[in-house]
Every structure is written in structure tokens, then in C-alpha cells.
Amino acid sequence: MPESVVVGEEVWKVYGQGETQVPALRGINVDIRRGEMVAVMGPSGCGKTTFLNCFSGLDDITRGKVTLEGTDIHAMSDRLKTEYRARRAGFVFQSYNLLTILTAAENVEMPLLASGVRAREARPRSVEMLRELGLGDRVNHRPSELSGGQQQRVALARALVCRPAIVWADEPTGNLDEEGSRQVTSLLRQLNRDFQQTMVVVTHDPDVAAACDRTLRMRDGRFVT
């Protein structure tokens, strides 16, 4: 059985203070194994994105413990957390979050450069990644010159170029049409199989969930069976 990659123990996230406290995560326990592709589903406001942010180390937790590849992510300093993200994590967002001033290739190579890869090595790797995702002819295009589906594929390339252990995807198909959505979902599945990367996909889309190995359902900050 593959080892645990994402482990959460009694994880709480509470926004606000005193009487205005809003618990977004209420004692989450979860165990996701290497190479698993997991969908997180639930109604709006149930805490899906908070779960993703807290478990990926983008946001702090209030209580509990999150272990990524055996390391307590919230015990790390900000610098180590950031370095961990650069080397071992990839992110895909609903609105792509590409840097509009950079070309597709420059966007993709940003995590490589951040993790210390030299520019002359980073460029061929990012171009290769874009080719793998069918964007070989869009390498020097800016995001504004690409369609929504193409932009999301650039975002995928950026998330995967470092061959991260874990890919965190927040509504990756939320802004796409049916065809774009289908392409991105099958890409995620294929990459997960090819590279044995763990993928945590927050989604509303049942087709995306159907493509995953298992689905975690959330309600009021808790996973429900």
C-alpha cells in the first residue's frame, strides 16, 4: 500500500475572534496516499477551498496537525514552507492565476526558477511541458492571447513542471466550457497516472469527481461519509 502523503489530524480553522468566530474546518481527519487522485466536493461555503489552502500550507490552521510527506507543514518557517511549495507542490486555480505580463513559457518556468533551477535549464523544461500539454505553438504567447482552456493548460504545466509530489487544484474546470473541462480533466487523470503524483482536486463538477479515485464530501467544515 502506498505511503501517506497528506495526513490531517483534528485540523481546525477558525476565522475571526470572540463572538464573530466562524469555524471553517471542524476537526478534519484525512489520509491521502501517494499517487491517489482525490476529489473534494460539497456545497458552496462548506470549507473546500479553506481545506485546500490549509492542507497545502498556503494558509495557517488554528488547531491540529497537517503532515505532508511525513513533515508537519505548519511547524515549518514561512521560508521552508515556501521552498517546500516550490519543490514539492503544484497549484491549479479556477481563474488560472497566470501572470499576465509573462509569456506562457515564462509563467511555467517560474516555479523552477524559484526552486533554484538555472534559467538555461528551466526554459527547455518548461517548453517541453507545454508541448506535452499541446501548447508547443503557444510558448511565447501572453495569457491575454490564449483561450480559457489554453490558459488553464498553461496553469497545469506550471503546476506540474517541477514534478511535484502533490498537485492541489481548486475548481480547475470552473471557468471552462464543456470541451475545455473535459480536456483538463482527462489531462489531470493522465498526468496522475503517468507520473504517480498525488492530486487533490476541489470541484463542483461531478464529471471531474468521477474521474478521481475517490471523493471526499464536505459539509459544514467536516468530511461526511
Next chain:
Amino acid sequence: MTDPIVLFAATTLGAVGAVSAYLAVRNRLSLRIALRNIVRARGRSVLVILGLLVATAIVSGSLVVGDTVHTATVHYSYIGWGYTDEAIYGTSSSGGYLYFSSIVANSVVTASANDSRIDGVSPEIVGTVQAFDNTTGIPQTNLYLVGSNASQSAALGPFTSVSGGNPGSPAPGSIFLDKLAAQDLSASVGDSVLLYGKFAAPEKVGAIVQDDIRGGFLTAGVSGGSVFVDLATAQALQGTPQEVNFIAVTNAGSQESGVGLSSAVSASLTAALATIPGTSALSVHQVLSDSLATAQSASTSLTTIFLVFGLFSIIAGAMLIIGIFTMIAEERKGEMGMLRAVGIQRRTLVLAYYFEGLVYSAGSALAGTFAGVAAGYILLWFYVHTVPTPGFDVNVLGASFTFSSSSLITSYLVGFLLTLATVVVASVRVSRLNIVRAIRDVPEPLPPLRTYTYLAYLGGVSLAVGALLFLTTFRGSSDISYPVIGGALVILGAGLVASRFWKNRTVFTSVGAGLLLWAGVEPLHDWVLGTGHSGGIFFVFVDGVMLVAGALMIVAFNGVDLARSVERLAAGRKGATPVTRIGLAYPSRRAARTSISLTIFALVLFTIILLAVYSATLTGNLNNSVTSQSGGYTFLGISSQPIPDLPSKVATNSTLSALYSGVVPVTTGLAFVSVQGFSANPYHDNLFSAPVNTTAETSFYATNQFTFQSTDHGMSASAVMAELQSNRSVAVVDGGYAGGSGFGQAGPHPSVAPGDMIEVENPGTLAAQNVTVIGVLEESIVGGVWLNPSTAASLGYLTLNGYFLTVHPGVSSTLAAQKIKSAFYQYGLVLVDFRAILAQTTAIISGDIGLLEVFIALGLAVGIAALGILALRAVTERRHEIGTLRATGLTRPMIIKAFLVEYSFITIVGALVGGLLGLLVVYNFTISPGSSAAYAATLFVPWWNLLAVILVTGLLATLAVIGPSLRAARLPPAEAIRGVE
């Protein structure tokens, strides 16, 4: 409300207010949105107002400085002339006042007796006198002698002793000294003083009086000290019994109100003079009102200089305003898109934006007006405490600090309209908002082809206007700014037309290069436009703006390559590439927005460095200036009575011969110079001529080192001097005739060129002769016309009372001056120390430039504020992107460094562009045929000062950006990605 400025301001503000109020009543939703936007982020609103107020502050500061200088100069006009509103006098051939019979003067008194507009008429003697204080043993030359009759001069006001009492009037045997004269002689009341005019007279010091009203008669407090005596004593001293040379007339009313009658009283006195025999050489002068007009002119000139140099900072301020509103529009794009999507009309949003801008404009213009007053006060404080102002009491300038209501209103109006204009432009931009793109934060697409078609039409207009301006002004003597602007419009117009057909980068890089060549290559101006054009301070502004615009076009359209080059340099260091890439991507790929910050920095640094280098060049060329101005001599001596055979007297005096190596006597006098086409003929000027009776006199022509700005047919300096010695029909004139301002020259001055004919008349003998100008000297400190010795003699210039003196190398000029003045004080010997005057003038110019630099530094404040504000807005605008970068692995220090790289790039490129172009403009000045070769022979670059400016700018810029950078780095990634504030 009769002041036209106030009226215009009230009308304009009223119109804007009425239209805005009407729009507000009809569009209450817009008003509510605007007020909500202002109130919901008070901190940001304050920041915006602070950013916007700078342009207004610069206008206000300039006007306040002008107001204060005006008040101070008016103060000196009132001190200088006291209660004297008009003066009646004639001019003698030596340049002094012409003596005339007391009977004539008494006739004027009688004729004016029944005129209710006249309070008093006082016949006087005004001249110079030498004094020796027997008690202290100190001599003093060239004191002003004022002799008046106690009863007739009563209307001029009472004397006030330094202790505040009324000492009465000087009686026979008793003199009054003003504070300056007493200080020069170390005199006290009761001292025995020997006065020397043509005759000597022992006197007692009866009182020491204050330098105002009576005590400050004519020039006291500004030039030399004054001695007041009774009229009979003055007549005895000057050897002119029963004669006077000056009639002071006091109008009814106060100093301020009396001057209002000057025109009418002057006409009345002129009519009266015409009926009195023996007054043909006399005329009435409205001395106080003329002096006040000069004061007005001086303060207007200073205000103009400040405003023109301030224009660079005002443009920088305007760019900042545009930058702020562009960023606010960008930041709110999504929100405005949503409002549009839920049914808010486009007009409502545009008006909301307008109302918000209106509040900012009104607030910032008000704050800026008062900030400018404060800045003006600080500047003047620095000025009076740091800049040498000989003869100018620093307390007067300090105490004269003032600002007129029209200055405040003008500043407010300019600031308000400037800000509002940019708000309107920004509102138009908002009106073009595409709802979908705004909501989805999709960048605006490239402009369609039709935009370039419109630009081509605009280019066509620019081409036509430019060509017309150029063709109508490129020959002649108009201000060089006009043909240069015409040429620039042609280049720009051609570029706009070309942009319809070719790539922007190629076209606008070429336009930038064209502007740089056209504005920056001085010989090109001379070749295309000739050397006949005049140039002034406005040209510095025109040239500066064109150069900066040209350079920044090249940078803006080639920024990506520039950024890549820098990125490659940093590629070797671990973690440096993402930092430099992100840091440089924003300024290099958002050219329009970056241009705003770059323009601000480039313009401000251009001005500061131009002034610093210009000041250093003037100071650095002091030695060249001294030689060309002095002809190689140390002093020019002028005595009120000729000193017979001064060269022999000096040679045989052991003290003086140890100090002086040479003495060349010259003839001096007053000349009336008539130049064809000059409106104020005849021009009153000095006359010089070196006789050839002795070896010393003759050697002057071969040994003097005077240099020429221009000579007839390019003759050498020695050839000109040889021609002057031998040819009776030629003359040499001082540098003031070249059309330059020279030293201390005010009012209109005739211009001549070598080969021109002028008429020189001796006003004493009325003999005149036409002579051809064969050389225009660099010299302009003393100024005047040099004639051939025979010509001068034939016109009646026979008084040998001028002396060019040379001291031995290493001898202190101060000591040499003291010794020769002591030896010949009874002749009224006065010395002009060329080096001291030039050093003092240079120090004053440098001080004035320093003041201007401090003022321009306000512009630097604009630049720094711009960086800080734009960086702060950038953090808000880029929250999403910063969050993404943090998620993809950029650490906090990397985010900070990326921000610092971005703004360092702007600062460094702006400083480099501005600094290098500032240097170029001063270099052009040094090689320009229109500028004096002596004052600008060599370019002096104050490298350490420039380094200090760059370092201080860099430090301040870093300080301004570090806060926003830290804020960006501290953004929690998850919240930043979600766009939560």
C-alpha cells in the same frame, strides 16, 4: 473683486461648481458612490490628496517667492528714495549730476509753492566725497554727499538717530553720518572728520542716523555710506557756491499714496521748467515710481525663472496625478464591471468617478496652495541664511515674507484645474470600460487599426503645424524655441503617420532618436537655424522636455530588450532570475504606466543635474572670466579728480612699488551712444580711451589681455587693439552690446555687431562722431565704449582719471587696494576689483541656482512620492499575482527584492536619462556660439555632487518603496489569491 485674476478664478470655479452641483443633483447615485469611495478608504484618500498636491505646491511656492522678493525690493525702493517722488537734474559729461544755479532751483520752488499735490521741493547737492576720521585715523573714499537746506528739506522727513531720537538737521560745521558710513570710518558722535571734495573741510560728527527715509537717501544700505551736510557746506566742499545739482520733490500724502501723483506732478514740473530760463539740460524724473517698476520687473523675472524651472516638476506632478487615477481605475475595474453588469448606467459610473476626482482636486489644490506657502518660507529662510547677498540686509528679505491673495487664488486655480483635467481624462477612460473584460480582469486588447488611422490624422495635423512654425521662424532672430518646437512637431507628426503602416517599436524608436538628435546636437541647430536666434530660459524648458521625451520613447519601446540584458547579467546568481524577471517584467512590459514614473524621475533629475553642472561650470570658469573681464589687470581705478602721473608716483613709492607691477592711465567719461534701430537712443555709457603719450600708455594696446566675443572679419584681438590705436574712425564696445545681459545691467541695451556704425556724443561738449565697431569685448563688468585716443581727444574727453592697475604675483589684492586707496584717498580713488566682483557674482549666481535647486528638489519629492504611491497601489492591484507567486514558491525576500528591482530600474533609468541629458544641455551651452566663451569655456562636472544626488535619490526611493514591498511580502498567500483585503 476687481482683480482680474480673482475675477477669472471666481468665474471658473463658479462655473465648475455650478455644473458639478447640477450634475450631482441630477445624478445622486453617482454622488453617493463617489462619497462612499472616498469615505470607505480614508487612508487612501489622504494618500491620493498628498500625491496630488505637489504640482499646486510648486506653483504656489514660485508665486510666494516672487511676492516676497517684490515686497523686499519695494522696501528698498522706499528706503532708497524716502519721500522723494520726483527728482530734477541733468547729467554731466563725467556721468555725475550737472550743476546749475541756485536761482533756477529757487524758481522751481516758487513755481511749485501753490501746487497742493506737492509737499516740498528741496534744492540739494548730491555727489561723492572722501573722508578721514581724525579720531580713529581711518579714511573712506566714495561716500555719498547730500547737502540740503534744513527748512526746504523738511518735507523729506526727519532724520532718526540710531538710538531712535530726532537729532534735527545738520548745521554748519556738523555732519550726519548714516550707519554704514559711520561703520566704515569707525566714527562716533563728536569725532572730528576731514571731508575732501574739490576742497577740504573739517567737520564734527553731529549724529549717526538710521538707514531709512532721510538716512537712506538714494542708495544707502545698498551701496555705500552717506554723509549729510547743510547745503552751504556741500557747495563749499564741491567748489560750487550758489549752485546745486539736484532738486528733490515730495508729493502730498504718504510714501505709498504720494507716488500715485507722480505722473501728474511730473508733467506739471516739466511745464514749469520750460518757463524757467537756463533749464534746457534739466529734466524731471519719476524716480520712486521708476524704482518701483524696476522692483516689479525684478520680482516678475524671478517668479518666471522659478515657474519655468518649476514647470518640469509641475509636469512631473501632472504625470503623478495621471498615474494615481489610472491605478485607481485599474484597481476598481472589476468592481465597476460588476456595477455595470447589475444595471448601473455607464454615465452614472463616469460621473461617480468625476465627483470623486472633483473632491480630490478641491482638497489637494487647497492643501497644495498652503504647502507651497510653507515651502516658499523654508526656501527663503535657506536663501537669507546661506546665499551671500552683498548690500542686501537678510533681515529685510526674511521680514518681507508675504503672499498675495491673487497668488494663492492663482495657485489654487491652476492646481485645481490641472487635477480636474486629468480626472476628466481618466473618466473618459472609465467610460470605455468593457464589462466582461473588467469583471474577468482580462487585459485590454491591442488598439484596432482605426486607432492608428486616427493617430495618422493627428500626425498630419502635427506635421502641418510644425512645418508652418518651422518655416516662419527658422530664419531671423526670434526665440530659438519656436523653430525647434516646429521641427519636433514635424518629427512627431511623421512618426504618428508612420505608425499606421509600420511597427510601433521601429517608428517610435526612430521618433525618439530624431528628437534626441534635433534637440540635443547643438551644431545641428547652428547649421539648420543659423546663429541669429535668441535663446532664453524658455528654451531650456523646451529643449529639456524634448530630450527627455525622445530618450524615454527609446527606453519605453525597447524596455523588454533592456530588461532581458539586465536579467542575463543576474542569471548567474541562485534565485536572482525570478526576482529580476518579475521585477523587470512590470516596468518593461507595461510601457505606458512605467513611462509615467520614468518621466517624473527623468524630468526632475534633468533639472537638478542641469543646474548643478551649470553652477559648477560658471564657478569653474572663474579664472577664464577674470582674464577676459579684466584684460589681465587686477583693478580698474577711477578717481574723482585726476591723479597726475600716477605711474611715476607708484614707481617711486617704496610701499606701492612693492605691491604694483604696472599702472596704465586711461581717459574716462560719459558717452551718449546712438545705435541704429535702438528705441532708447541715446544710450548712456562709459567711455574709455588709452592715450599714447607715454610708454606705459602706449604699451596698453600691445599688452592687455582683453578677449573678444566677435571681431570684424574675424580679426585677432591684437589686430583689433592695433587698429583701435591707429584708426580714428573705429571703436570697441563691451560685451553688453552683444545682446547679452552682462553684469548687473538692467533695462534695454543696444545690440551691435562688428562692422556696425555707432554715433558717440560727448554730452559735455556736444561733439559727436560716427565710428565703426570692430570688436565686441567679453568684458561687461565695467562696460562702455573704447575710442581711438585722437578721436576721444577731439570729442573733448581729456580727463585722465582711470587707471588699470596690476599687482605683483602673490600680492594680496585686498592689501594692495588698501594701500593705494590710503595713499590717494584725497583724489577720491575708487577701485574695481575684477576677481572679487566675479567671485561675488559667481557666488550669488551659484547661490541663486542653489536656491532654485532646493526648489526643484520639491520635484524630487514628487518623484519619491510617485514611487511610494504607485508601489502602494501596485501592491493592491497585484494582490492576486503576488499570491500566485507565493504559492508557486517565491519567498518573502524574493517578493521584496522583486519590488525593489522594479522601482530601482525606474529610478536608475530615470536618473540616468535625466542626468545625462542635463549634462548634455550644459555641454551644449559651453559650445554654443551664443553663449559667452569666457564663462563657459570648459564644462565642469561636479561628479561628487552628482553622485550625492543620485545616492540620495536612490536612498529616498528605496525608503519610499520598502514599505509597500514589505506589505506585498507579508500578504498571506491564500487571502491574496482570493483577492481578500
